[in-house]
Amino acid sequence: MCPMDFSYVLRIPWNRTLCQDFNPPAQNDNTNPTRKHPCCQTLLSLLAVALAQHLKETSLFQLPDLATSSSCLRDYQSKLNSFSLSDNLLSYCFNPSQFVTSPNICARIETSQDWVDRLGKSTSLDTDCRSNFTDLTACGSCLGAGRKVQSLLVSADGNQTQAEDCFYFAILYAAGIVNEFGPESDGVVSCIFGLELNSSVDSASNSHSALVFGLTGAGVAILVTSSLLGLYLWYDKKWRRKKSLGFGFDLNEQGSTPKLRPNTGSIWFKIQELEKATDESDFQGDAEFCNEVEIISNLKHRNLVPLRGCCVIDDDVNSDERGTPRALLITDWAWSLVKAGKVDQAVDASLLRGSDSSNSNPKGIMERFVLVGILCAHIMVALRPNILDALKMLEGDIEVPQIPDRPVPLGHPSFHVDGNNFSISPVLSGPKLHCGDMLR
Incomplete structure (x- = not known):
């Protein structure tokens, strides 16, 4: 039985366009150049999601034997059949033996412990591939780290022909072990595995309904906003009329009696009254001023510039x-x-x-x-x-x-x-x- 669960194939909105029109020949010819068809590359990246999850759960980079690999490819094909794709896609694109554990692949790495033994407990992948890749900069840093680790693995192996397998191992390790959001997260699927997420295709059936609901909501919002605005203008006009009847004043009126400002209730003082109240000429408020400085100096807020000091x-x-x-x-x-x-x-x-x-x-x-x-x-x-x-x-x-x-x-x-x-x-x-x- 296959130890991997392929139900994610039905959940992830991967772009199936490249495989829908691809009908591989029935005869499996390893020399056929179309084995590098973009559909095969897409299916390999999609399979990497399961392999990365398998690595996370078992510490194995690949499957234990040929029978298990064949079983997993059959399960994988059954999920692809749900999309009415060709039923011989996987038999054409892959050989079951390429997913079986072997000491002859990439620096003799078979488990995550072998990885640590070859590269140590921390690599550039561990620092650059932890995020959810919400921006292109984070994604680029992770892929760059994958290339650096690939070079280290090839050097440890001493065989340049293993370069492709070593990069694939780096992808599995970044998605299954390093990333905090897991192999099925959108960031890992689109960045590390390079799968195109075509949510617009999957949501095409809902676009009309979304448009109808959006227009309806906008209409209701405009109606409510117009009603509230009309109510406010009516209330404001009524309130202004009431205030103007209750509080009148003359800007040219002389005298020292404070006047209430209409609509706000603010008192208008003359400059001589303020000078008398604050006693500016004597400047006797040193003690009070110092107390205020102490209080202001202790205020800390992200929207306030701190007071560094003052003097008299x-x-x-x-x-x-x-993946x-x-x-x-x-x-x-x-x-x-x-x-x-x-x-x-x-x-x-x-x-x-x-x-x-x-x-x-x-x-x-x-x-x-x-x-x-x-x-x-x-x-x-x-x-x-x-x-x-x-x-x-x-x-x-x-x-x-x-x-x-x-x-x-x-x-x-x-x-x-x-x-x-x-x-x-x-x-x-x-x-x-x-x-x-x-x-x-």
Whole structure:
């Protein structure tokens, strides 16, 4: 009896087109060149699925004797007959003896233990053929590993005529022993065994039904979406009318009484009220600020850039007193150096020291990094480069353009000098900008 189960022949959607029109001659002639017919190659790859599973279960690369091999080919043919294929395909394509264990095949390997004895416990197959081959790169790596192992086996055998058998053994080992998904998985069948999976042929009878269900589902989805959209527009219009009746305000109205913004309930404050509430001029919140920094520094999330550190700068006001702390943005500081022609002062001196090679230019590289950083942090969002252009600038593929002027946003402390100590460097002055035009 055959120890292999060929029921997978009916499950795997292999392309039977090459064998449906092939009618081999009744006389078995080993010299007939058509024995290399593509149908025979397809049937050999399909048979390898059973041999790889047999290797996994018994550690034998081939079948124990001629009687067992003949029995297995008969079982295999019975499954092929279910597809109305020629009943002498296997008798024409194969000789039962070619699947029988023999010490004269590929480096005298008969079992998986012989494989380990010849090649060791780990080869390139063990690292490159474990995945499910969801992309062509993984498949190519596995096939490349198979070729490397084939060369090792041929060298161990010393007979180049065994090259084809050694590659076949490598295929069986990769599919039956190494791959985590098994010989019948789609990735192994299509990549390692090279079988064409023609699911479109097998599912042709269902294509019309799928189209009908798809169109029906799309129609229902459009109807539901239209109904929900109409309901939303009706509700939104009704809600807007109700809010407009309850919350009115005048943008030109003077006075300090906060007003509710229509539809949102937001309160509109004047800048003087915010300054009074936050006490900007005295900057007495050092302790609270440090506590907030500690909390933010401990936040870890894949969508958050971690805070590496910060500082509070004290400036001198005058000479006598300090098969008052002044707020400072690092972007403003770097911008002022660039506009003053002192971009090298924005870079740590240790970063400007490079090798003695005449081709290296660490100063030029670091200055380019500073310019790209300033450009990416420009207060005008529309003037910032996209990530692809920024990367090309960093790598030197394209030149960094001239840095555009940096306008001062409305609400900057330079607009309110009534008694506080905020100031702005002349190099930062520029056209006035509405807050809605920037992102900082």
